[in-house]
Each structure stands twice: as structure tokens, then as C-alpha cells.
Amino acid sequence: MSTQATHAQQAVVDKVIEIEILRYRPEQDEKPFPQGFEIPYHPDMSILEALQYIKDHLDSSVSFRWSCRMAICGSCGLMVNNIPKLGCKAFLRDYYPQKVTLEALANFPIERDLVVVMDDFIKKLEEIKPYIIPERDEKCLSEGTYQQTPEQMEKYAKFSMCINCGLCYSACPQYGLDKSFTGPAALALLARYNRDSRDAGSAERMKIVNQEQGVWSCTFVGYCSVVCPKGVDPAAAIQLLKVESSKDYLIGMFKPD
Amino acid sequence: MNVQPTTNALQEKKYIRSNEPVFWGLFGAGGMLTAFLTPVMVLVTGLLIPLGIIDADHLSYDKLHGFASSWYGAAIILVLVALPLWHTLHRIFHSLHDLGIKRGRDWQQVICYGFAFAVSVFVFTLLLQMLTQ
Numbered sequence: 304m305s306t307q308a309t310h311a312q313q314a315v316v317d318k319v320i321e322i323e324i325l326r327y328r329p330e331q332d333e334k335p336f337p338q339g340f341e342i343p344y345h346p347d348m349s350i351l352e353a354l355q356y357i358k359d360h361l362d363s364s365v366s367f368r369w370s371c372r373m374a375i376c377g378s379c380g381l382m383v384n385n386i387p388k389l390g391c392k393a394f395l396r397d398y399y400p401q402k403v404t405l406e407a408l409a410n411f412p413i414e415r416d417l418v419v420v421m422d423d424f425i426k427k428l429e430e431i432k433p434y435i436i437p438e439r440d441e442k443c444l445s446e447g448t449y450q451q452t453p454e455q456m457e458k459y460a461k462f463s464m465c466i467n468c469g470l471c472y473s474a475c476p477q478y479g480l481d482k483s484f485t486g487p488a489a490l491a492l493l494a495r496y497n498r499d500s501r502d503a504g505s506a507e508r509m510k511i512v513n514q515e516q517g518v519w520s521c522t523f524v525g526y527c528s529v530v531c532p533k534g535v536d537p538a539a540a541i542q543l544l545k546v547e548s549s550k551d552y553l554i555g556m557f558k559p560d
Numbered sequence: 561m562n563v564q565p566t567t568n569a570l571q572e573k574k575y576i577r578s579n580e581p582v583f584w585g586l587f588g589a590g591g592m593l594t595a596f597l598t599p600v601m602v603l604v605t606g607l608l609i610p611l612g613i614i615d616a617d618h619l620s621y622d623k624l625h626g627f628a629s630s631w632y633g634a635a636i637i638l639v640l641v642a643l644p645l646w647h648t649l650h651r652i653f654h655s656l657h658d659l660g661i662k663r664g665r666d667w668q669q670v671i672c673y674g675f676a677f678a679v680s681v682f683v684f685t686l687l688l689q690m691l692t693q
Contacts, residue, residue, distance in 0.1 A: 480660065510575035519580035522654050545584060552581035 318344040320399050322353055324365060325406040327413050335413060337404075338362075344399055351379050351390035354405070354417075367417040374532055377468030381417050382406040387473040387530045408473040424469050427485055431493040431511055436504030455500040462495035462540050464533040471527035471537050477520050484520035485511065487527035487537035494540035497547070509551050518544045583650050583673065590647025593640065625690075634687040642680040649676040 319341050327335035340357050348356075351369055358365050370376040372391045379390035384404050395403065411419035437449070471487035478484050485493075493512065497505045512518050521541045528538040608614040617623070627633035653672040657665070 476658065480657065510577075513577045514575055515578040515580065517578070519578045519584070522658070545581075549581040549585060552577070555577065 318399070320344040320353075320395055321402040322357065323402060323404045324354075324357070324416065325404075326365070326416055327407075328364070328415060335407075344395055346394075346396040346399075348395045349391050350381070350383055350388070350393045350395065350403070350405065353395060353403075354390060365417075366415045375466060377466035380408050380468040380470050380473065382409055382473070385409075387470040389468060389470070389532045392532050408469055410473050410475070410479045411469065419469070421469055423482060424467075424472055424486070424488070427489040428467065428492065431485070431489050431496075432504055432508055433492050433496060435496065435499060435502045436507065437501065438503035449501040451500055458500070459495045459498040462491045462498065462535060462537075465492055465495075465535050466533055468532065470530045470532060471535075474526040474530040476524055476526070477522060481516075481520060483516045485514075485517055487521075487541065488535075490518060490521075490544060491535050491537035491540040494544055497544075509548065512544050512548050513551060518548055521545075583646070586643065586646035586676075587650040588647075590643035590645070590650075594644045594647055597640070628687060629690045629693070631691060634691055638680075638683055638687055641683045642676075645679055646673075646676045649673060 322340045322342060323337050324340065325335050326332065326338045340361050342353055342356050342361070351372060354365065354367050367379065367381070367390070369379040369390065371378070374389050374392045377389070380387060381390055382405065383393050384398070385406070387408060405417060407413045407417050408419045411421060411424070414420045465488050467488060469488070472478050475487055478486050490512070493508050496502050497508055518541050523538060523542060525538040528536045531537065604614065605619070609616050609619065628637055649672040653668060656668050661668070
């Protein structure tokens with residue numbers, strides 16, 4: 304009995320999966336190059352755990368970002384077989400026995416190995432004023448909180464689930480072509496605040512939306528919503544903002560500011 | 561002493577409103593028409609008439625000329641020609657960008673939307689002529 308169990312266990316451990324990582328160490332490599340690793344396969348092993356196995360047992364110089372291991376922090380975004388995914392939310396069982404290819408998130412400059420420079424994305428998130436701008440900000444604490452009905456919350460709740468992982472920027476062909484595009488996550492977050500009943504900053508944010516680099520660089524490819532690990536649906540947010548921007552355009556024709 | 565203009569960092573960012581809503585509106589309207597009516601047109605002209613299910617006389621030159629010479633017929637034909645045309649050329653204009661053709665975006669825009677505008681005006685004039693005959 305026990306020998307059988309050991310054999311079965313051994314068989315599982317004996318399974319090996321090949322993982323290819325696009326390496327880039329700026330101080331010694333002229334350009335990125337692929338490096339292959341073979342690691343023991345477990346069906347419950349995530350891509351992130353595979354990377355940790357490689358770093359612990361095979362090559363300690365492999366660099367990648369991670370923190371929470373449960374799709375909350377948004378740190379471990381990477382290209383898995385050329386599709387933007389969270390390392391912690393993608394599992395080896397969906398690829399085995401095929402080889403898994405890992406690369407840094409597309410459309411971002413590579414800082415080192417699987418780590419990308421996210422500065423442009425962060426700048427865009429800041430630009431859209433991602434905070435509630437109340438109608439009158441002199442409301443005293445003693446006057447109580449800003450109240451909201453479940454229906455009012457429903458209007459924006461979906462667009463507030465973003466974890467800033469950057470997968471949608473990696474998926475967006477328009478951002479790939481033109482980095483001045485505000486992009487899916489930032490516009491979804493903008494929609495989240497514009498749709499909030501406690502917010503009065505719509506007029507300020509619509510100026511960003513109305514630009515060519517605002518919603519009008521989007522051609523509704525929709526891949527951002529496909530890859531989003533939190534079901535935010537940035538493509539829908541942008542389409543809704545296009546309607547808002549069109550209304551704003553009509554009003555602007557009669558009432559220029 | 562000259563007063564130095566404020567540095568870029570302190571300046572309020574200039575936002576330039578895009579004219580895209582006009583073209584996006586025409587694109588959307590044309591797309592809706594195309595999506596709903598193209599299958600019907602294919603069915604009628606490509607299947608039902610050749611198979612003899614619908615009498616070909618219904619689409620004879622005289623009948624269609626009569627339809628185009630009525631004010632409602634003229635209005636329907638103008639909408640059916642112009643809107644899908646604006647839709648198509650908007651799509652072509654954006655596809656040129658998607659294909660990475662960066663040179664002369666202004667001219668691409670003038671040619672694409674100019675063509676849609678010119679044909680719309682042409683059809684409008686033609687139908688108006690038929691109406692006032």
C-alpha cells in the first residue's frame with residue numbers, strides 16, 4: 304500500500320514542465336534573450352510559484368514582482384504565452400505538457416527580466432484626478448458622511464475593482480501604437496469617479512476625456528476587458544464615456560467655455 | 561524687468577477637444593444601419609429574387625425610379641447611401657492608423673471624410689434633381 308502511494312507520488316513529482324523566461328539584465332545584456340528552465344510539475348502550481356521555484360532552486364538572479372499571491376495587489380502581471388496574465392492567477396495545469404513562455408508585460412519598457420517600468424501608467428492614473436471632488440469641500444465632519452443608496456453605488460461599483468496591474472495596457476493595441484493614449488485602466492477609473500453621486504468633478508475630468516488622447520484614441524477592440532483579472536470591463540467604461548463626451552460636445556457647441 | 565512666464569510644471573495643462581464625436585456619431589448610425597439592413601438586402605437581392613420567390617418586377621428600373629422620385633423614397637435612399645459610407649470611411653481612416661501608416665494623418669482624414677462628404681452631397685443633389693423634375 305505505502306509503496307504504491309510513494310510510487311504515485313513519485314510519478315507526480317517526476318512530471319516536468321519546461322518554462323522559458325525572457326531575460327534582460329541591462330548591465331550585462333545588450334538585448335533580451337530567452338532562457339529555458341525545467342521544473343517539477345504540480346497541477347496546483349501557479350505561474351508565480353513556478354517563478355519562485357526557479358528563483359529558489361535554479362537561478363536566483365531571475366527578477367519578477369509579486370506580493371499577495373491572491374490577485375489583489377496587481378504586482379505579478381506578465382505575458383504567459385503572449386497573453387497578459389497575473390502570475391498568481393494562471394496555473395501550470397492549463398499549459399502542461401506544453402512549454403510555458405514568460406515575458407515582461409507588453410507595451411511597457413523592460414526594467415529587468417519580468418519587471419517593467421510602469422511610470423507612464425502611474426502618471427496617467429494620477430492625471431485623471433482619482434479621488435472624490437465634493438461639490439462643497441467645506442462640509443464639516445459633524446455634518447456627517449456623504450450618503451449613498453445601493454442604486455447610486457451600483458452605477459460605479461464595477462469600475463472601482465481595478466487593482467492597477469496594467470494587463471489592460473499590455474493588451475491594448477492602441478496604447479501599443481501611441482503611448483499618449485490615456486488608456487483603459489485610467490479611463491475606467493475616471494468613469495468610476497464621474498459616475499459617483501458624491502463627486503462633482505465631472506466637468507474637470509471631461510476635459511481629459513474629450514481629447515484625442517482621451518476616449519477618442521480607443522477603437523473598441525475590447526481586449527482590455529478580456530484580460531482584466533477583476534472583471535472591470537474598461538472597454539464598456541470607455542464606450543459610456545464616449546457617449547458622455549458626445550453629449551458634452553453638443554452642449555459645448557451652444558455653450559462654449 | 562521682464563516677467564518670466566510661469567514654468568511648464570506650474571502651467572495649467574491645455575486640453576484640446578477632439579472633433580471625433582461628429583464622426584463617431586455618423587460611424588455609429590451607419591454601422592447600425594449596415595448591421596441591420598445588409599443581411600436583408602443580401603437575402604432579397606441575392607436569394608429571394610434569383611430563386612423567383614419575389615417577383616423581379618418589384619425591383620424594376622421604373623419602380624425604383626418612381627420610388628427615388630418620391631420625397632420619402634429620396635430621403636430613405638440618401639440615408640441608406642450616406643450613413644454606411646461615413647461608417648466605412650471612418651473605419652478605413654482608423655484602420656490606416658492601426659496598420660501603422662503615420663504619414664499625413666491630416667491628409668488621410670481629409671481624403672477619407674472628404675470622399676464620404678462629396679458622395680453624400682452628390683447623392684443628395686441627384687435625388688433633389690429627380691424630385692424637382
